Amino acid sequence: MCSHIAARTKAWARSIGLASYGRSGNISVNLGIFSSIRTHMTKTQQWNYVSTFNLLHFKTPTKTLTLTLSMDIPVIKNSNFKNKNNKHKKNQNPESNFRYNLDRCSRSKDLTGAISLYESAISGDNKVHLSHYHFNALLYIFSNSISGTSNNLAIDYGFKVFDHMLSNNVAPTEATITSIARLSVANSDGDRAFEFVKTMNKYGLTPKLRTYDPPLFWFCENLMADRAYEVEEHMNSKGIEAEESQILELLRVSSEVKRGDKVYHYLHKLRKAVRGVSETAEEIVKNWFESEAAVDVGSLDVDSEKVKETMAKNGGGWHGLGWIGSGKWRVCRSTISSDGVCCSCGEQLVCVDIDKAETEKFAHSVALLAMERESKSNFQDFMEWLDGHANYEAIVDGANIALYQQNFANGGFSINQLEAVVKELHRSHNKMPLVVLHQKRVQALLRSPSSEKLLQEWMSQDVLYTTPIGSNDDWYWLYATVKLKCLLVTNDEMRDHIFELLGSNFFLKWKERHQVRYTFLKGNLKLQMPPLYSNVIQYKGNGMCLWLVKVKNLQEHGSALQGRDVVATSDRALMTVAKPLKTGSILFTAYLGLRTAE
Secondary structure, eight states, X not given: OOHHHHHHHHHHHXXXXXXXXXXTXXXXXXXXXXXXXXXXXXXHOOEEEEEEEEEEEEEOSSOEEEEEEEEEEEEETTSSOOOHHHHXXXXXXXXXXXXXXXXXXXXXXXXXXXXXXXXXXXXXXXXXXXXXXXXXXXXXXXXXXXXXXXXXXXXXXXXXXXXXXXXXXXXXXXXXXXXXXXXXXXXXXXXXXXXXXXXXXXXXXXXXXXXXXXHHHHHHHTTOHHHHHHHHHHHHHTTOOOOHHHHHHHHXXXXXXXXXXXXXXXXXXXXXXXXXXXXXXXXXXXXXXXXXXXXXXXXXXXXXXXXXXXXXXXXXXXXXXXXXXXXXXXXXXXXXXXTSBBTTTOOBOOOOXXXXXXXXXXXXXXXXXXXXXXXXXXXXXXXXXXXXXXXXSEEEEHHHHHTTTOOXXXXXXXHHHHHHHHHHHHHHHSSXXXXXXXXXXXXXXXXXXXXXXXXXXXXXXXXXXXXXXXXXXXXXXXXXXXXXXXXXXXXXXXXXXXXXXXXXXXXXXXXXXXXXXXXXXXXXXXXXXXXXXXXSOOOBTTBOBOOEXXXXXXXXXXXXXXXXXXXXXXXXXEEEEEOOEETTEXXXXXXXXXXXXX
């Protein structure tokens, strides 16, 4: 609201006893008068309203309440108050009016209104010069109106606007190509949609994942699998990776055209792309294993040692050597224990780690980023030191633990908490961990008689690494954990690192496998170790173990965790799972599709 309107409104509110204003800017409101005025205004309809939000300070005889109300401030009709927006609208030029009305059509997806606007803009006395924005807004409306009886009209006008755009030498944008591709598939022409995508190079445009969706989904729906694979190949050449919805369509069409090799390929893609899957994914996978085509894939000629070696190299849980075994899948009911053992086949599901190549790339990226932000020589010294001390099984973020829950009056740097973590890790692993701690912390602790002896002992046993002044110890404990493939004890969410490294999906998988969280309940330490198994597609033994999880609802500390899983065991099994979570233990009920070696 303009300042002069606000001033006159305040004066009006004071004059009728509605409100009083304190020096601090608080407003004391007589809600009784406010309610009476609103009732009167509603009945007589003698007022216009200017809507605003005010923080109201309402005083009662016993206490003061601060609350937020939506307050309609009355403005007398025919007064000197003017609605500037209405005045502005009357004086708009044709281009401004066109933009305003076009935006309204876009918000409401008004196809008829958009067509009328376009026709008025290109004919008559008030022609409008159409810009990038206008053309793309029109194409957006048309491409989102391709359903029902309006389909042909939207398509015809969409291509008319696109041709008009090109004839005016207005170069398309990525949004333009995406819209015209949608219109092409609505006209049952997936080939033309794909050709539009491929012309983006000519305009110097970079496609997005959404740009590929129209031709990709159209080819999949029409069972044109080879053309769909071609679209995916073009995506990959542009550095664009398919996500769950695209992978599922490619998986479905591969299953329906009986391409077992491609089904295997896209199951792997699904494994890498998502942590939990939808009901649609469950149905697609289930349909494949129940099909006749699934009977014909696989081989019994397997080198079991090679399988084990490859699984270890890949981080566990999968080998990538293709279908193994033979025979038909059968479906029966089974259970999975709380520690991840299939009660039907006895196989243990594993906590899947990142593979060897990913680990090396990750460690290299951390080192490069650290040396950009740290003193290069300091971090190189640490890397060389770590090469000579590579037998640690756990790295400890010292500051994170010692400062845990210390935000109280007598709180500080708790060396006792840090010592408790070190002792517990030594007890459970029979090895001392590596504690990473900043030099200023170490110097302060060495000056204290109560902690000096402990730190001297740790340093003599190579338990403590002191990071130099001016450094960020986060880079040190992160690099050590990645390089040594060991556990990391910290409650740090590491959000700063996620966006700088290799992507959130990758980082989440790494954290799940390596991060150990902790709590101190009444001074007692509790370590929360990584889960015993991962909610991803897995292979086990001499066959394929698929475990696809969809979590619908998760509440911590014993509430319901419900989802659906698809699992296949070493005997080539398929499961559909519903799982309740009770008092910390997970119980599974499953449908097991078993394929035995013949």
